[in-house]
Amino acid sequence: MSEQNRKLTWKNIALTGFVMVWGFGNVVNNFANQGLTVVFSWIFMVACYFVPYALMVGELGSSFSDGKGGVSTWIRSTTTPMLAFMAGWTYWVVHIPYLAQKPQAILIALSWVVNPSGELAEVIKALNPLILQSMVLAVFFVFLYVSTKGVKILKVIGSVAGTSMFIMSILYIVLGVSAPAITGRPVATPNITFGSFIPKFDFAYLTTLSMLVFALGGCEKISPYVNETKDPSKNFPKGMLILAGMVAICALLGSIAMGMMFDSNNIPKDLMMNGQYYAFQLLGEYYGLGKSLVVVYAFANTATQVSALVFSIDAPLRVLLGDADSKFIPHKLSKTNKNGVFVNGYIMTSVLVGTLIIVPALGIGNTTDLFNWLLKLNSVVMPMRYLWVFLAYMGLKKSIDKFGSDYKFIKNPKIGFMVGLWCFAFTAFACIMGMFPSDIPAFTSEWIFLVGMNVATPLVLMGIGLILPYIAKTSNVDINKKAS
Template sequence: MSDKKIRWFTVSMIAFSMVWGFGNVVNNYAQQGISVVVSWILIMLLYFIPYALIVGQLGSTFKNSSGGVSSWVKETTGKRKVAYYAAWTYWVVHITYLAQKPQSVLIALGWVFRGNGAVATNMSVQIVALISLVIFLLFLFLSTKGLTTLKVIGSVAGSGMLIMSILFIILAVAVPTMDPSFKMATPDMGNLKTYIPKFDLGYFATISMLVFAVGGAEKISPYVNAIDHPTKNFPKAMIFMATMIGISAVLGSVAMGMLFNSNNIPEDLMANGAYSAFQILGNHLGVGNFLMIVYGLAQTVVQSSALAFSIDAPLKILLSDADPEFVPQWLRKRNRKGTLVNGYLLTGILVSIIIILPIAGIKSMSILVQWLTNLNSIVMPMRYIWVFFAYMMLNLQIKKFHSEYKFIKNPKLGFAVGFWCFAFTILACILGMLPKINYAADPSSWLFQLISNIATPIILILLGTILPMIAKKEQQQLN
């Protein structure tokens, strides 16, 4: 084996750390309760494993492509405009993601310094929106100066968060043996029926959160050809990674069920659940708030780093090698330091609108967190659609391309699997648009969420159709 090759186990661990986080457990438990255990098993088998192996074949086929998904689309369709829309989608879905990060930082700091979730339960939406806007604009300004140190610290803290996620499962399972007074919060956890979901419209409206949780596998594509014997070992690495994620998801959800009653889930669980969980465990283990504070500090750094990185990296992917035919010169403009000034300005305007928007229709901070998390689960998976589209196009002309690793050798079956993932992602996004709150309890908030859930992804995508029109007019003036 060459010294340059990476062992399949190493690739599996890299992929696991890229895709997985404790927040995925908390958010999905908040929506489905203990029945999410079965949902995790189904999503792993029917969606995530094919998704990861599809990424493997695309990464292996286009190993020299630097543009990621947009390069795959360009190579498989031969159409630069379609590749532009793929690149635009990859960038624009980060707008809602960026809008949530300042709130996450604010909640984490509240737990660290106050020891409770008062930020997410007591602060008004207006104050939170204004503070979040200030935090975002500060990071936007700092991103133009470069934040290499924060990104490095963030990657270290990210590893710490992964350790904390695993530690949570171990501690939760161990608590009943260490503290005789501990009682399961969810009744009948030993009964199989407790874990069976009720497959109704309300259930299917939550699957976008599961898709959002297991998304991002395209980040592992650069490692496909770096692995030793990719044809044999890449599937092994991905299946092992999916198994680890599945075990973490199932055991993490069971642990959440031990601490929070699945039949009476707190309204603020998405905002405060992770911190409350570590606080409860710390109290049972006799270490007080220690675990919660460690988690809160790590979360503060990770969310800050994610905010900085997600302003900078997607923008560079969109604009660094942008096609002048579709992206106007003013958006590609750089200052003397090479900063994409108007790109940062556009990001600032769009994210600021999403941050301020809840003032018009959200009445509580906990509902705000739920709405923004759900909005992300609708918008972010739109970028995964292009992965499956590229894979479908690849299978239509499979003889044209060479790949060391093939997920499915039969192109018709490969196309069918790609179409399944493609259609499932779109369906999950559409169903996810249904508000998760009771209409009767708060009609105005329900209506606000429905309109914003439908309008936001449509507007973000339509914005991408305007740029080529401006670029065409610009080119005509230059000629």
């Protein structure tokens, strides 16, 4: 691309990346995990993990600017086709826990729209987990059907609602931090000192790292913009550093605002489940706005969650099957109907998601624990796709002479490889530690059940990906023989 056709500035990169990466839920969920000690965690994570992650993505995007497969293209170019298939499979399969959790979030958001006082949310919280998950499964099947119709308006609504949620998140930080000075409300967390922000580096703390990694992941979505940036070697890293600063400021101020509204020493157990709505409910009370803020936020969140669910059912499946390699994907999975829907792919999705919706309800005692577990399972499984980014970067640095780019994060191949290895190892460590629940007594029956599910879920999901090439080897050969 010629320099005159490059229109993006560092400001565009920073703002686009911020909308892609950040959300108010990141603040609430990690405060629920760590309290005010999350302030230290955010500083460490942004400086030592997020900044190198984002800049690696920039170099990869610039080096493989003609590739259309994203991470899969990077892996194919730096390693082997089989690993590229596994990268594509991972990108799809990590959405299974995400799809299992989204209908829960839709029901909860809707309850706050209908009843902003929170009584309906309390009813949902009191439901038997099996009853709730049956409702969740019904919601999932409704939107699975909707996604087969390609209802694009939902995605448009979701985009608008997502922008509204972004604005509401910034509004919360501004109003939340200012509340004690403007309204005279006392700070909920008593006796805040410097030590209040420093975590205790024990086993329980290490189990919370995966949620931080989950919050800061997804930078690879920015990679297509590297080669559309004016003077990318200068403006792209500048934009990424500004993005990191914006994330850090929002994370720190948002966490402090949460500490002003909720006692960091006595965090409500359902804060992950309802904390976003509690926060806007309190803001409305502080500023004499009644229930208006929580209704607006809940409505925007409902639309965003619905759009995300529909989009995440269809889009990752198209990435996986749209240009399927017959060496790795059974032909039957690529079968489409008259609407271009991958019928058997949808069936595979529904079986995996349905299993993950119902089975946990058999061993988890209440809906709050169930919601928290599914959210934490996402923080274990979703970052698995980030591992491929770091593997691709290590491969790039080992073969640096084969590839050229307008932008290089680290010019020294050995140092670049070590930085990629650090991010890979830290992500893997965080995912493994996230498998152990810290809010349930160890080695109780429920603890053992949850650890078993946390270990089994990624193993089964990745195992299916390893089995598919062997199925394809047999089934696709038979199909080719019949065709000839």
